[in-house]
Amino acid sequence: MRVLAVLAAAAVLAAGTPVKAATAAPAAPAIQMTEFMAPTGDPGISLYLRNKHPRTMTAFRPQNVVLFVHGSTYPAETSFDLPLAGMSWMDYIARHGYDVWLVDVRGYGKSSRPPEMDQPAGANPPIVHTTTAVQDVGTAVDFIKAKRHVSKIDLIGWSWGTTMMGMYTADHNSNVNKLVLYAPQWLRAAGSVALTAQAGPLGAYRSVSMASAKTRWLTGVPADKAQTLIPAGWFEQWAAATLASDPVGSKIDPPVLRAPNGTVADTADYWAAGKPLYDPSRITVPTLLIHAEWDQDLPTYMDEAYYKLLTNVPYKRYVQIGEGTHTIIMEKNRLQLFSEVQLFLDERRVTQ
Numbered sequence: 001m002r003v004l005a006v007l008a009a010a011a012v013l014a015a016g017t018p019v020k021a022a023t024a025a026p027a028a029p030a031i032q033m034t035e036f037m038a039p040t041g042d043p044g045i046s047l048y049l050r051n052k053h054p055r056t057m058t059a060f061r062p063q064n065v066v067l068f069v070h071g072s073t074y075p076a077e078t079s080f081d082l083p084l085a086g087m088s089w090m091d092y093i094a095r096h097g098y099d100v101w102l103v104d105v106r107g108y109g110k111s112s113r114p115p116e117m118d119q120p121a122g123a124n125p126p127i128v129h130t131t132t133a134v135q136d137v138g139t140a141v142d143f144i145k146a147k148r149h150v151s152k153i154d155l156i157g158w159s160w161g162t163t164m165m166g167m168y169t170a171d172h173n174s175n176v177n178k179l180v181l182y183a184p185q186w187l188r189a190a191g192s193v194a195l196t197a198q199a200g201p202l203g204a205y206r207s208v209s210m211a212s213a214k215t216r217w218l219t220g221v222p223a224d225k226a227q228t229l230i231p232a233g234w235f236e237q238w239a240a241a242t243l244a245s246d247p248v249g250s251k252i253d254p255p256v257l258r259a260p261n262g263t264v265a266d267t268a269d270y271w272a273a274g275k276p277l278y279d280p281s282r283i284t285v286p287t288l289l290i291h292a293e294w295d296q297d298l299p300t301y302m303d304e305a306y307y308k309l310l311t312n313v314p315y316k317r318y319v320q321i322g323e324g325t326h327t328i329i330m331e332k333n334r335l336q337l338f339s340e341v342q343l344f345l346d347e348r349r350v351t352q
Helices: 089-095 130-148 160-171 210-218 223-229 234-244 262-269 300-309 334-346
Strands: 031-039 046-054 065-069 099-104 153-158 176-182 205-208 257-260 287-292 316-321
Touching: 031 089, 031 130, 046 089, 046 130, 065 089, 065 130, 065 160, 089 099, 089 334, 099 130, 130 153, 130 160, 130 262, 153 160, 160 176, 176 334, 205 210, 210 234, 287 300, 287 334, 300 316, 316 334
Parallel strands: 065 099, 065 153, 153 176, 176 287, 287 316
Antiparallel strands: 031 046, 046 099, 205 257
């Protein structure tokens, strides 16, 4: 592996091929950023991983290595490493002395797109179902464990990513130190329609405009709060970065983000049909559920139900943040999310 820049940032591929150099938001300590492509074992499919940690960090322990995974529509890097007001969530955790990673599962961000995404959406059935995404999480975990020589790591999932991380943990508790589920997905109430639902037959992927993304984002927000919820310029910064992550969709007029439909199909076939994909009682590591009150994508009743099913964890916590949506990660109250998660990560494991 060849490091390209060794000041505030560095970027490399696992095989030594450069991706690009990038610079973290100015802060002390200086943050190093490195990028990798991890093979999955499936022909032509590799996963993009990004890593940040203090430049001076040389020791890695299970208690200070963290992996993020994204939700059903947007890639990990524009969710967890977008430097809003000069700082991303990855930066925040790295500044607390952690080795922080994110991964895009196949079909998202800088990871390989399945060949179906080179064809019209209607030419193939939905791709990248949850079971495939969980396998990709496993690939990322194994890659990080080998790279850092640790036996386990912390996992953080957002939205559909909570299903990936929860499902992975239920089968691989020995690989997980702590589990954070931000806006957890669970069974949908009868008659409730997911905001990602589509009319008619599902194709391999869907195309999302930024106008529809903002409408979805603000669903359920009181009218008198909507104008101040997202600080000025933040949505536009996120939208530009998100569109740029899709080299094909960004060239369409108007530009769109293409997202695999496997998760949409799974919502209809499992979560809206009363059939959970896994059993949370099989999770045996400390777990934090964190949620915002105006979340209409995955409403409060889901995390309340999920919390009750965590019957075999050493300890668990549920935090509800006021005046925030499913995307509180990029709203005025985001530091409440960051600090509550950091508190959970930093504390020594509570013993019975």
